Amino acid sequence: MTDLIASLRRIVGDNHVLTDGDLSAYEQDWRRREHGKALAVVRPGSTEEVATVVKACAANGTAIVPQGGNTGLVVGSTPDTSGTQVVLNLGRMNAVRALDKDNLTITVDAGCILQSLQERCEKEGFLFPLSLAAEGSCTIGGNLGTNAGGTQVVRYGNTRELCLGLEVVNAQGEIWNGLKGLRKDNTGYDLRNLFIGSEGTLGVITAATMKIYPMPASQLTAWAALPSFEAAVQLLGLAHQYLGAGLTGFEVMNRFALTLVDKHMPQLRVPFIDNPDFPYAVVLENSDSESEAHARARFEALMEAAFEQEIALDAVVAENLGQAHNLWHIRESIPLAQVEEGLNIKHDISVPISRIPAFVEHATAVLAHKVPGMRLVNFGHLGDGNLHFNVQAPEGMDAKAFLEEREHEINHIVYDAVAEFGGSISAEHGIGTLKAATLPDYQSPVALSMMRSIKQALDPQGIMNPNCMLARQA
Amino acid sequence: MTDLIASLRRIVGDNHVLTDGDLSAYEQDWRRREHGKALAVVRPGSTEEVATVVKACAANGTAIVPQGGNTGLVVGSTPDTSGTQVVLNLGRMNAVRALDKDNLTITVDAGCILQSLQERCEKEGFLFPLSLAAEGSCTIGGNLGTNAGGTQVVRYGNTRELCLGLEVVNAQGEIWNGLKGLRKDNTGYDLRNLFIGSEGTLGVITAATMKIYPMPASQLTAWAALPSFEAAVQLLGLAHQYLGAGLTGFEVMNRFALTLVDKHMPQLRVPFIDNPDFPYAVVLENSDSESEAHARARFEALMEAAFEQEIALDAVVAENLGQAHNLWHIRESIPLAQVEEGLNIKHDISVPISRIPAFVEHATAVLAHKVPGMRLVNFGHLGDGNLHFNVQAPEGMDAKAFLEEREHEINHIVYDAVAEFGGSISAEHGIGTLKAATLPDYQSPVALSMMRSIKQALDPQGIMNPNCMLARQA
Known part of the structure; x- marks a missing residue:
């Protein structure tokens, strides 16, 4: 050694x-x-x-x-x-290697901080749309390794869909340069997507060529108060129809999540929080290549249709950038508000969007039955079918003790419900070591067997991140 | 046996x-x-x-x-x-298993004809955007196996990007059901994308869950005559900026390609064909979620900017569906017009969009030098950096003899130029058996070695489509 x-x-x-x-x-x-x-x-x-x-x-x-x-x-x-x-x-490798305006690509070292990447693009008049809570600290290499999601996936896809090429050091220490930045290339197996989301278990991503977009003329934010979870799914469909690819964000939050924000960050002024008839709210974003006026007119047409169909009960469209930031800030403060309230049991699940309302009803009922008094912080990226379905201890109970006693059981209640509704136990966070023992219970045995064959083929020594993802399967 | x-x-x-x-x-x-x-x-x-x-x-x-x-x-x-x-x-397996309006997905058997799939979606008010010349005969399983491209890739991506899940029979005859239809799922390696584009060398795709989109309110087509290839790249950038995700088609054609259509299909009336000052033309499509009037206004704003910058010299926006079909029909008739003119040497290449003008200039000069009198049919999906850079025999020469004598040499002239400009020798058609011997000359040895390891891991007997893709490497 x-x-x-x-x-x-x-x-x-x-x-x-x-x-x-x-x-x-x-x-x-x-x-x-x-x-x-x-x-x-x-x-x-x-x-x-x-x-x-x-x-x-x-x-x-x-x-x-x-x-x-x-x-x-x-x-x-x-x-x-x-x-x-x-x-x-990879933190020292943080250079932007090239920004190609005509090809709409940026090539960066893996250790480049996500926010630096966003800012560099913005400076040149372009948008790099990957956006998530840790963007000030996370790196694009980590985003790729875990195929990170975030708040713009409804329009731009996960990190996977934003990547056009990788440079990788494989488990033998050979360098594969796949940084061509082509939008079409069918010359063999898709190694790029195999390394994306492999959590460092097949090799080391050292650089990437990512898609960028012309900065939209306007990004407008709205907030709507809804009568039910079903209404959120209906509003999503309507938003796809009215806004097309302009729909760049669609986040849902249940009332309890918002009451936590209201309680612990009262300065944020959650819209309509005093009206108990609104069990859910959504934040929507409309990106427009024409103008703010046009973005606003489209939002108004959407909301008019939503009011008429009674799937939205009240709504506010941000009048300026400050108001828009405040609406997003409320959404993004939910995790912190949860921390203030005490530890909670986190989930990162996805379910086909058509089945989410039934899933939420079913999983909530089972949890309420088996964990009386539990408080559900249900929020997430509804546009992608991705919920953070977090369970907070009953009021007054010691949160740490609750986690120690019930976390395993509650995880399995939620994951069993997810499986019943055809979903995934990890939508955007990956498996890591935390879920490695759980993965075999919920992933197809045929798929796992093929994954193990691939791991063995590309890393026969088993030296790449060996405790991660498929570890309990070796 | x-x-x-x-x-x-x-x-x-x-x-x-x-x-x-x-x-x-x-x-x-x-x-x-x-x-x-x-x-x-x-x-x-x-x-x-x-x-x-x-x-x-x-x-x-x-x-x-x-x-x-x-x-x-x-x-x-x-x-x-x-x-x-x-x-x-797979032709008998052609059922649509499910169309899920809220999840915006359709699940189909692999043998479903692409056009049937498009029509089924249209009937229900949705768009399945994959579109290519063979759509009346090709199947979605074949589209997935080859990761087919087509004319809408600039907005919707290749077949790969349209797929949310696969059902596969692997080389051991086991069934992997990966048809969940989730937009986010990080529970292991990306088997879906490994099978997509693997050309049947790893297993058999038997069904797929594909993304669908609300039908746009309007799909408007325009034609612009351009002073140079550089102008086409500049117009593409402007179109991204003015139309955003509304830009759903951007096809370039050189004058010789259009003269062939004009000569062999005079009834099609190619716009501006009598003006020799236009060496290139493009067809653009703008899909709008609002209205035809809005689509038209955006096209007009784009063209005004293009005229001002002198990157477009003349343009026509289709007044009705018939005119739009006619403009697309001209573009789609190029391959047939080539056949009428005689056999030609076909290429399916891609180059980073920023480098295409220099590539075209370089490759054309080398070809003109080495193959005097050759006639270049240069057209394709410029929005994706994908050209069909086809070489027609010199006028009057026997086309069959020309192919027999010069095809191999001309392929390598074009592919060497592609390699020099960082491109791909197969953008959307794949490798098959036709390019299997050529692939090792142009693909990275490290990448090929990893691909061979994967083939060996998933198909150790080597029974799946053994002459295809990696055959000459075994």
């Missing part, structure tokens, strides 16, 4: 192999659920260095945990407690 | 195992370049039958060639001449 560390120091330089001091930022996950111990944290400065590091580890049979911003929610980018795994942190 | 055929007859019924008579429709490719000989043509009626057929072939070590409409252009769905391969034709 000392030999390996000496080799790593030679490859990336002494300053970039960390073995001493407080390495929590690299060894502990974002939600501080697990604290591991790395053999070393290695911070390469180039793709060639990544390749040489992987070769050195492979020669030594040493496991590698690729790491970007380490903001994931499923403990997929931190080492285990053995002290034998190398954390390969 | 007689035992296998008897088994196959038991599985799918005597009537659905063809061994005698004229089997050209199954044994010969669409462009009639190759005529093979099948051991048998098997036409299963269900996914379970497909699985049992694959198991029987696997037990016998017999190769399987999956086949949809057999309209591919790279000889990827016909048997070789050995008489030992089973053609597995």
